[in-house]
Amino acid sequence: MKYEDENIPFDKCIKILGWNSSRFDIALLWDALDYKLWTMGVPIGSLNNTKSITVTHKKSHMKLQFIDAENLFGPMTLKACVKDYGDQSEHKDVFPYEIINSKNWNEVLMKTEPFEYEDCKSQLKGGYSITREEYDQYLIDFKRFTNRLDYLKYYNISETEIMVKPLMNLIDTSEQFNIDIYYEDFDINADYSDPNPNAKPFELTTGYWKNKCYRYKQQDYNGGRETEKNVTADDYDYYKRLFETSVCSICNAKFSYDNPPSLDRQDNELPHTKDNCLPACVSCNIAHANKDPKMTSLHIKMRQYAIKHNLPMTLSDERIYKLLRECITGGLAAVFHRENIAGKTHINELTYDEQSNKVISQDNENVVTHVFALDGNSLYPSSYSSVKNENIPYIDHRMYMAGRSRFYSEKPYVIKNCIDQRKEIFVAKVNGYFPKSEYNNLLPLPPIFKNIEIENKEDVIGEYMYSQAQKHSLPMTKKDRKLTTLADTNGQYMLFNNNYLWLLIDLGFIITDYKAIAVFEKNAAYEPFVRTMMNLRIQAILAGSTKEKFYKLIINASYGYDTLNTEKFGKIKMLDKADTFIAQHHPNHIGTRRISANTFAVQINPKTATCFTSIQSGVFTLDNAKYQQAGEIGAVHGKSQIPRDNLIIRGFVRYEVEKNLLKPGIIWVNDDELMGCQKRGIILMFGG
Ligand SMILES: [Zn+2]
Incomplete structure (x- = not known):
């Protein structure tokens, strides 16, 4: 291999692709990869479904990564891949x-x-594995060979070669989109100083200055530097004026409360004296510590760019982190079971009787003809794209994403103001309920989706379930944490982002207690990316191409896909006999596979996962998705509309709202209208 500049260190890694290899072929590789000249790296995936294995040559340090091509192309057959990614003229x-x-x-x-x-009949696939036309083509091809073995040799090579063209095309396509979503327009030569012109100018207080002087002295003392001539509290007037009239000596930014000043020592051997220091932003001062001036400049410019565009930045307030962390809970999925048989099952309705405080379940005279799934998840681009949608009644008709944090408060009037004014984006921790008069609108699907602890008590799970569980001697003391749908916050404080909370309030939610709020800057940084990708994906769908899956993969990978992947996969460690023995007795142990006499691949349940999505982006995406799903129920209530990617469906549901044909959870439609919906339903729909 030849590289432009051999002196620049790089990772020599060659990818070896296998089609659908993660379940089959790699299993055969496992045994062959433990070889004296090669070190086997930690595989990604599980023992039964290995997405990738990397081996490193002990002398050349060359890496070979065996990887399932599905990870690159998305799930599809080789035939479809060759057709859509390759040269159209080629045949498999x-x-x-x-x-x-x-x-x-x-x-x-x-x-x-x-x-x-x-002979082409397939036991695995059922029927013929190839079409008549393909067989005719085979007959033509076969004429070139003396026997079947010769053909097979040709076939094996050709099977590998047809992958080349699609791969080259994939590399080109990926190259085109090899962009950082946030920093797409970033230009290292541009001027991003004073990214936030509205920031309040910094005013030095005596207390702040005194504290700074004390810490500088401490720093110099620890660094073994003479502190006698250091700046002192007496220099307050001088530095107050200096910080007001001068700019950062490194990046030329003005000082503000968002961007406080510090003293940057010019000669690192000398202490914090008047002569040795120039004013600089705290962030520049830190970046300056990096010896490479180009890296320093890059760090400073990227930070300014992030401020200018309200991108998410590292949280510095621990209280905000703790608030957001509460929103991240595993297993956020709920499945509702109900058996409906077309033409047979009657439509069931729930009604709440306030007098007796009971819910009555009743079948009505209408019979089910169709069932459409109610489907909500955070991977829909609309939950993080911030694309303008007239059906979103809040700020600018957009669901903005959270950028850097602005402030945190526990003062009830501050929290209430932010919620009521509907101008800022936030997460708020509140306690509240829906009045009983609203229950009949909400019963088909109560709009508060939250994880709560459920006890197996008779008054919680009901007499019938309780007696059934006892009859079958199921464990009754265990508490279960389950995602459920609620009509109040269950007596606890719960967190909601602005869109979700406003929707609940518009549906009749009453807040009783205010606990905390964290307010963020707004951004719509994902919009251009999602628009481009969605357009490409729609074009691929219209052209009937499986390339559609590739665009879907990219869109999904842009948000939180990394967490999903690493969290789901077990962690595989390579251990010797003694360590394997210990690992197998640990409760985290999932499985073991013997590689050689003294090497074992041990799969364990991972305790940690790496995530490259900022926590505020994650929380907003999850809650925006809930807003979206609850909003669909809102549409049924006739009070809110549905923000959705699919226009056809939204138009359809709106039409039903206008015709006043909606009942909670049930839409009355005839066959023609349902068919116009292209099988992608959004609300439980049953025809009468
Ligand atoms: Zn600066």
Whole structure:
């Protein structure tokens, strides 16, 4: 291999792609990869479904990464991949694998006549594995070979070669989109100073200055520097004026409360004296510590760019982090079970009777004809794209994403003001409920989706369930944490982001207590990216191309896909016999596979996961998704509309709202209208 500049260190890693190899082929590799010249790295995936294994050569340090091509192209067949990513003129060759086995291969392959079409019948797939046209093409191709074995040799090479064109195209396509979503327009030569012109100018207080002087002295003392001539509290007037009239000596920014000043020592051997120091932003001062001036400049400019565009930045207030952390809970999925048989099951309705404080379940006279799934998840681009949508009634008709934090408060009037004014984006921790008069609107799907602890008590799970559980001696003392739908906050403080909370309030939610709020800057940084990708994806769908899956993969990968992946996968460690013995007795142990006499691959349940999505982006995406789903129910209530990617469906539901045909959770439609919906339903819909 030849590289432009061999002196620049780089990772020599060669990817070896296998089609659908994670479940099958890699299993065979496992045994072969433990070899004296190669060190086997930690595989990604599980023991039964290995996404990738990397081995490093002990002398050249060359890396080989065995990886399932599905990770690059998305789930599809090789045939579809060649068609959509490759040269349209190329055709995939065929070979009836199932006809040969370890006993008959010699006899079968030595025959000089081509396979019969009947040989292409597949036990695995059911029916023929190839079409008549493909078989006819095979007959033409076969004429070039003396026997079946020769054809097979050609076939094996051709099978590998047809991957080349799609791969080259994939590399080109990826290159085109090899962008950081946030820093797409970033230019290292541009001037990003004073990114926030509205920031309040910094005013030095005596207390702040005194504290600074004390800490500088402490720093110099610890660094073994003479502190006698250091700046002191007496220099207050001088520095107050200096910070007001001068700018950062490194980046030329004005000082503000967002960007406080500090003293940057010019000669690092000398202490914090008047002569040795120039004013600089705290962030520049830190970046300046990096010896490489180009890296310093890059760090400073990226920070200014992030401020200018309200991008998420590291949280410096621990209280905000703790507030956001509460929102991140595992297993946020709920499945509702109900058996509906078309033409047979009657539509069921729930009604709340305030007098008796009971919910009555009743079948009405209408019979189910169709069932459409109610589907909400945070991977829909609309939950993080901030695309303008007239159906979102809040700030600028957009669901903005959270940037850097602005402030945190526990003062009830501050929290209430932020919620009522509907101008800022935030997460708020509140306690509240829906009045009983609203129950009949909310019963089909109560709009508060939260994880709560559920006890197996008779008054919680009901008499019937309780007696059933006892009858079958199920454990009754265990508490379960479950995602559920509620009509109040269950007597606890719960966190909601601005969109979700406003929707609940518009549906009748009453807040009783205010606990805390964290307010953020707004950004719509994902919009251009999502727009580009969605357009490409729609074009691919219209052209009937499986490239659509590639765009979907990129869109999904842009948000939190990394966490999903690493959290779901077990962690695999390579251990020796003694360590394997210990690991197998740990409760985290999932499985073990022997690699060689003294090497074992041990799969354990990971305790930690790495995530490259900022926590505020994560929380906002999750809650925006809930807003979206609850908003759909809102649409049924006729009070709110649905922000959705699919225009056809939204138009359809709106039409139903206008015709006043909606009942909670049930839409009355005839067949023609349902068919116009292209099988992608959003609300439980049953025809009468
Ligand atoms: Zn600066």
